[in-house]
Amino acid sequence: MFLALALPNLALIATFTYLPLINNIYYSTLDWTLGAASATVVGLDNYVAFFTGPDAGRVLGTTAVFTVATVGGSMILGLLVALALNTKVRGTTFARSAVFAPYVLSGVGVGLVWLFIFDPGYGVLAWLLRGIGQQSPQWINDPQLSLAMVILVYVWKNLGYCAVVFLAGLQSLPKDVMEAASLDGANDVRRFISMSLPLLSPTTFFLLITTMLSSLQAFDLIRIMTPLGNGTSTLIYEAYLQAFGAYNRAGYSASVSVILFAILLIITVVQLRFVEKKVHYS
Amino acid sequence: MARNILTSPVDRRLFLSLAGAGAGAAALTACGGPSTSTGAKPSAAALDFDGVKPAASFDFWSNHPGKSQDVEKSMIDKFQAKYPDIKVNLVTAGANYEEIAQKFQTAQAAKSGLPALVVLSDVWWFRYYLNESIIPLDSLIKQLDVKLGDFRSSLVDDYKYDGQQWALPYGRSTPLFYYNKDHFAAAGLPDRAPATWQEFAGWAPKLKAASGAKYAFMHPALAGYAGWTLQNNLWGEGGAWSKGWDITCDSPESVAALQAAQDSVYKDGWAGVSSKESADDFAAGLASATLSSTGSLIGILKSASFNVGVGFLPGGSKAKTQVCPTGGAGLGIPSGVTREEQLAAAMFLQFVTEPENTAEFSAATGYMPTRTSADMTAVLAKTPQIKTAMDQLAVTRVQDNARAFLPGADQEMAKAAAKILTQQGDVKATMAELKTTLEGIYTKDVKPKLKA
Numbered sequence: 001m002f003l004a005l006a007l008p009n010l011a012l013i014a015t016f017t018y019l020p021l022i023n024n025i026y027y028s029t030l031d032w033t034l035g036a037a038s039a040t041v042v043g044l045d046n047y048v049a050f051f052t053g054p055d056a057g058r059v060l061g062t063t064a065v066f067t068v069a070t071v072g073g074s075m076i077l078g079l080l081v082a083l084a085l086n087t088k089v090r091g092t093t094f095a096r097s098a099v100f101a102p103y104v105l106s107g108v109g110v111g112l113v114w115l116f117i118f119d120p121g122y123g124v125l126a127w128l129l130r131g132i133g134q135q136s137p138q139w140i141n142d143p144q145l146s147l148a149m150v151i152l153v154y155v156w157k158n159l160g161y162c163a164v165v166f167l168a169g170l171q172s173l174p175k176d177v178m179e180a181a182s183l184d185g186a187n188d189v190r191r192f193i194s195m196s197l198p199l200l201s202p203t204t205f206f207l208l209i210t211t212m213l214s215s216l217q218a219f220d221l222i223r224i225m226t227p228l229g230n231g232t233s234t235l236i237y238e239a240y241l242q243a244f245g246a247y248n249r250a251g252y253s254a255s256v257s258v259i260l261f262a263i264l265l266i267i268t269v270v271q272l273r274f275v276e277k278k279v280h281y282s
Numbered sequence: 283m284a285r286n287i288l289t290s291p292v293d294r295r296l297f298l299s300l301a302g303a304g305a306g307a308a309a310l311t312a313c314g315g316p317s318t319s320t321g322a323k324p325s326a327a328a329l330d331f332d333g334v335k336p337a338a339s340f341d342f343w344s345n346h347p348g349k350s351q352d353v354e355k356s357m358i359d360k361f362q363a364k365y366p367d368i369k370v371n372l373v374t375a376g377a378n379y380e381e382i383a384q385k386f387q388t389a390q391a392a393k394s395g396l397p398a399l400v401v402l403s404d405v406w407w408f409r410y411y412l413n414e415s416i417i418p419l420d421s422l423i424k425q426l427d428v429k430l431g432d433f434r435s436s437l438v439d440d441y442k443y444d445g446q447q448w449a450l451p452y453g454r455s456t457p458l459f460y461y462n463k464d465h466f467a468a469a470g471l472p473d474r475a476p477a478t479w480q481e482f483a484g485w486a487p488k489l490k491a492a493s494g495a496k497y498a499f500m501h502p503a504l505a506g507y508a509g510w511t512l513q514n515n516l517w518g519e520g521g522a523w524s525k526g527w528d529i530t531c532d533s534p535e536s537v538a539a540l541q542a543a544q545d546s547v548y549k550d551g552w553a554g555v556s557s558k559e560s561a562d563d564f565a566a567g568l569a570s571a572t573l574s575s576t577g578s579l580i581g582i583l584k585s586a587s588f589n590v591g592v593g594f595l596p597g598g599s600k601a602k603t604q605v606c607p608t609g610g611a612g613l614g615i616p617s618g619v620t621r622e623e624q625l626a627a628a629m630f631l632q633f634v635t636e637p638e639n640t641a642e643f644s645a646a647t648g649y650m651p652t653r654t655s656a657d658m659t660a661v662l663a664k665t666p667q668i669k670t671a672m673d674q675l676a677v678t679r680v681q682d683n684a685r686a687f688l689p690g691a692d693q694e695m696a697k698a699a700a701k702i703l704t705q706q707g708d709v710k711a712t713m714a715e716l717k718t719t720l721e722g723i724y725t726k727d728v729k730p731k732l733k734a
Contacts, residue, residue, distance in 0.1 A: 032316050033689075033727065035387035036413040039316040119557055121496070121568050140557035141504055141704035227380075228505045230697050244384045247690035248409065249727075250391065 021261070028254035034243050039251065046255035055238065059256070063216065063234040066151060070215045073155035075207055078162025083192075085163065086170045096167070100160040107157070107220030114153045115140070115225055143231020150225050150232050154218060162207055169203030170196065209271055216264055235260040316391075329421045336368055336626035340398035340619070343375035345382040347401065347453035347611050348577035348647030357642070361633045368626050379403035379611060386616075390415050396618045398627035403611045404510075407441060407449050408687045412731045416614040418446035422628040432637070432653050436678050441612055448614060450635055451652040453643070455576040455610035456674055457502075457511045459596065460561070463589035465493035465570040475593020477604070479518060479542065482571075482596055486552035493570045497554035499546065500569035501703060504555065509685045509695030510609050511573045515539045517605040517679065518598020523695065524684035527729075529720045531684070531698075532713040539598065541709045544702050555703045576671040577610065579648030583665070592667045594674050604677045610649060644668060650675065688723045 028046055032039030050056055085096050102110065117124045118139040126136035139149045173196060181191050197204075217236055226232040229241050235256060243253030344354060351374070358370045375397070376382035383406045389395045390413070402410060410416040423430055430438060430447070437451040459475040466473060469485070469492035476482035486498035502511045509523065516522050521536030523529070530536060546553035556563050561578035563569055565585040573595065574582070583590055594604040613634070615627050633639060637656040644651045645661040650671050662669050684691050698716040701707035 030316065030318065033409075033413060035390035035410070035415050037317060039318055041318050115558070121554075121557060121563050122566055138555070138557070138704045141555055141700050143700070143705075226505075228693060228696055230505070230700055241693075244388065245690070246380070246405075246693040247727075248387060249689075 024254045024257055024261075027251055028258045030251040030254075032249075032251040034248040034250040034253075042251070046252045047259070049252065050255055050259065059233055059235055059238045062147065062232065065147065066154075066218070066232070066234050067212060067215045069151045070154045070158070070218070071208070071211045073151065074158045074162045074211055075204070077155065078159045078207075079166050081159060081163040082166035082170055085167050096164070099163050102157045103160040105157070108224050110153065110157055111221045111224030114149075118149055140226070141230075146226045146231040150222055153225065154215070154221055157221070158211065158214075162211065165203060165207055166200065169200045173199050205271075205276060208275070209268065212267060212271075213264060216260065216267075235263070329417055331421060331425050331621060331625050334621045334625050336365075336629055337398070337620065337622035338367060338626075339369035339371060340623045340626045340630075341371045341373050341396075342399045342627070342630065343373050343382060343386065343397040344401045345376045345378055346374065347379075348455075348649050349581065350453065350643065350647050350649075353643055353646035357634050357639055358630075360639075361630055364633070365629065368629065370630055373397065375400075379406065386410075386415070390616075390618065393618065396616045398615060398619045398623035399631060400614055400616060401452065401611045402449055402614045404440065404609050404681060405686055405692050407612060407614060408443070409689055410614060411443060411448050412728070415617055416448055417617045417624065418448055419450065419615065419628065419631075420446050422615070422625070423447060426628055426632050428632050428635075429653075432655050433635070434650070434652055434654055434675060436608060436675055436680075437650070437652050440608060440680065441614075449612035450631055451610075452613045452634070453577060453611045453647065453649045454608065454652055455649055456606050456608055456671060456678055457514065457573045457595055458576050458579065458671055458674070459571065459593045460564055460574055460578075460582060461571040461591045461593065462493070462495070462564070462567070462586075463591045465489060465495060465588075466591070468492040469570075473591060475591070476596045478597045478599070478602065479515065480599060483542075483546070483550065483552075486546070486550065489570045490552050495567060495570045497569040498552040498571065499554075500560045500563045500572040501543065501547070501553055501555045502560040502573055503558055504696045504700045504703065505558075507609070507692065507696075508699040509692045510607060510681070512540070512543070512695070512699060513607045513679075513682060513685065514573070514595045514605055515543055515598070517607075518596065518601045520598075520600035523682040523691075524720070525682075527683055527724060529684055529717045529724070531695075531720065532710065532717045535600065537710050537713055540699075540702055540713065544706065544709060547703055548706050575609065576648050576650060576668075579667055579671070580646070580665070581648075583667070590667070592670045594670070594677060604674070606674050606678045607681045608675075608678045609681070684720050684724075687728065688720060689727050690723060691720055694719050694723075 029041060029043055030039040031042045031045070081099055085092050085099065120126050120136035120138055120140070123136065129136050137145050139145045177199075178191060178195060181195050186194065216234075218234065219236055219240065222229065222232050222234065222237045223240070229237050229245075233241060239253045239256040239260065241247065242256060243250045342358075344350075346354060354372055358372055361370060362368065375385045379401070382401055383403070386397075386400055402416070407416070422428075428450075433451065437454045438447070440451070441447055441449040461475060463473060466489070469488040471485050471489065476485060482499065489498040502508060513523065516536050516539045519535050519539035519542070521530065521533050521539050523531050523536075543553075547555060554569060556572070560569075560572040561574040561582050564572040564574070565582050567588065579592070595606045597604050613631050615624050615631070634643070635652055637651075637653045640651045640653050641656040641658055641661055643649060644656070644658070645664065648665070648668060648671070650668075651658055658668070658672070685695065694716060698712050701712045702709050
């Protein structure tokens with residue numbers, strides 16, 4: 001009975017998840033130009049080319065900076081926003097909706113609007129800076145600033161998700177324990193550090209896994225805001241650029257995707273085996 | 283004894299067996315990608331359309347260059363009125379040349395959903411040729427009696443390789459020098475484009491002081507086609523991205539040209555670098571002059587609130603006459619569709635490149651008429667600036683191989699230009715690095731596929 005119910009789903013997962021994954025591993029062993037009918041088997045040459053060429057340091061570095069900054073930024077700011085939203089003041093319902101709204105917006109639309117804001121020529125930010133006698137930085141043309149720009153927008157878009165999940169966590173904290181801490185003389189900061197944060201650890205752990213996985217797979221904002229990937233070429237965007245951008249190196253791109261898959265797998269296993277031990281579930 | 287897997291409890295062994303079977307099946311299907319066996323290339327001689335009847339319908343993939351969707355629909359209506367048995371399905375297959383190329387390459391890899399006619403840009407058609415994704419048009423040109431001799435030779439010859447014609451010109455452009463006539467007048471400058479970049483460097487301080495614009499000149503957006511327009515700067519100083527297949531971007535002449543461009547931004551401070559589209563920056567009054575495609579002409583004329591002047595691209599210290607690359611898009615016929623569809627597409631291709639239709643297309647977009655016999659009188663009466671683009675064809679040069687034929691080279695050139703023009707990177711070192719990259723692309727991706 002179990003299998004009768006599970007098999008259709010297993011078939012779908014096998015067809016749309018595992019089959020492409022295995023296909024991709026196979027393609028990563030080919031020297032294949034996208035669009036060409038034939039390819040040459042090259043074994044592990046694509047992996048060797050990635051790790052021995054200039055791409056590895058650049059792409060892995062960009063991926064690390066982007067992931068740490070977006071995960072850290074979204075979670076820290078999300079927690080701060082959640083703390084603010086957890087207070088009983090007028091307008092919190094509207095504020096919660098406003099904070100969460102960017103998360104459900106299309107990444108393409110968000111990217112286009114923010115591009116106008118950041119435009120050094122006639123963007124809102126440039127206009128504001130001119131008002132105080134400053135020139136706008138070259139957000140779009142300078143690779144380092146491009147990365148900063150995409151990180152800022154990504155954090156803005158996703159912190160609402162962290163805020164709402166943290167808010168749910170904060171509201172489910174046991175009130176009796178918090179009141180006992182207050183009676184024992186713990187002030188707000190002390191209660192937050194010694195009580196709330198440890199009790200929020202399941203929420204933090206959940207967010208750490210989900211935001212890290214989604215950051216490593218972030219694509220739409222990078223594609224729209226920096227189509228060349230100049231300074232913003234994370235592993236997933238490099239895989240896209242190599243196959244579907246100007247280069248058409250489908251085999252090499254597949255090897256970059258496999259490397260990303262391996263990294264995602266390792267991170268998930270490490271988090272489940274080691275980080276989870278620090279989590280307090282009760 | 284056989285087990286019924288639908289009713290048996292799932293133990294570790296059964297689970298592993300199922301997983302193994304699934305993985306094995308998946309591994310087998312993984313072999314359905316590109317062929318890894320070597321085979322003979324199809325030869326042009328095999329493309330015989332004798333006795334073939336045109337298909338009843340076919341797909342035409344376009345990115346509507348120069349906002350040409352309406353004029354494309356109009357031409358399709360006229361074609362269908364002339365050939366009621368053939369239906370043309372116009373498909374928006376991308377917002378630019380890169381997106382349409384991406385969709386086409388993906389369809390090619392999937393071996394399904396291919397169009398019978400596709401827009402292909404100057405940097406993509408050669409890749410399609412290398413990948414055998416498009417057919418040579420020679421037999422179709424002969425069978426349909428396409429007047430190849432009436433096409434502007436500099437535009438049609440761009441698609442000749444290995445003695446065959448691989449596409450026909452469609453939305454063909456060159457860059458143009460756009461200038462704000464009001465700003466030039468305010469600065470007491472002549473109402474014309476500069477003859478050389480050195481002349482413009484002399485004008486720029488006056489222009490910046492008198493116009494009130496942020497920049498005297500806006501370099502085109504690097505994420506666009508920096509490799510295309512910078513050929514003008516390189517050629518003017520006697521440099522080039524490449525000469526033949528030799529990469530020459532690090533030659534003293536090339537370095538000098540790009541150093542001058544960098545100086546215009548940092549040392550002299552009269553030029554800026556567009557973030558998205560220099561034509562928009564120019565039309566918004568942010569700069570007094572810029573370079574942009576002829577395909578931007580109609581858009582600039584519509585959106586600018588000042589008098590727009592256009593001129594030839596300036597020359598340089600080595601090239602005293604103006605030097606300009608050709609560019610834009612042609613139309614090609616994919617190899618992966620039926621002969622019937624190819625024939626129908628060729629008939630449409632012949633139709634849209636007929637003199638009256640290329641004139642109509644030119645009027646709607648600003649792209650150049652591709653036929654010498656196209657009657658442009660009405661078009662030029664309405665938009666006289668198009669004449670400048672047509673006249674500039676006399677000083678055009680075929681693009682450098684490195685830019686037009688190396689996969690990803692345009693992107694690498696844009697990145698190098700960004701380093702020079704927006705991060706004040708060392709020009710010589712940046713060009714040396716670019717040379718290594720371009721030579722790597724040539725050696726790995728192009729040289730093995732070229733015929734000896």
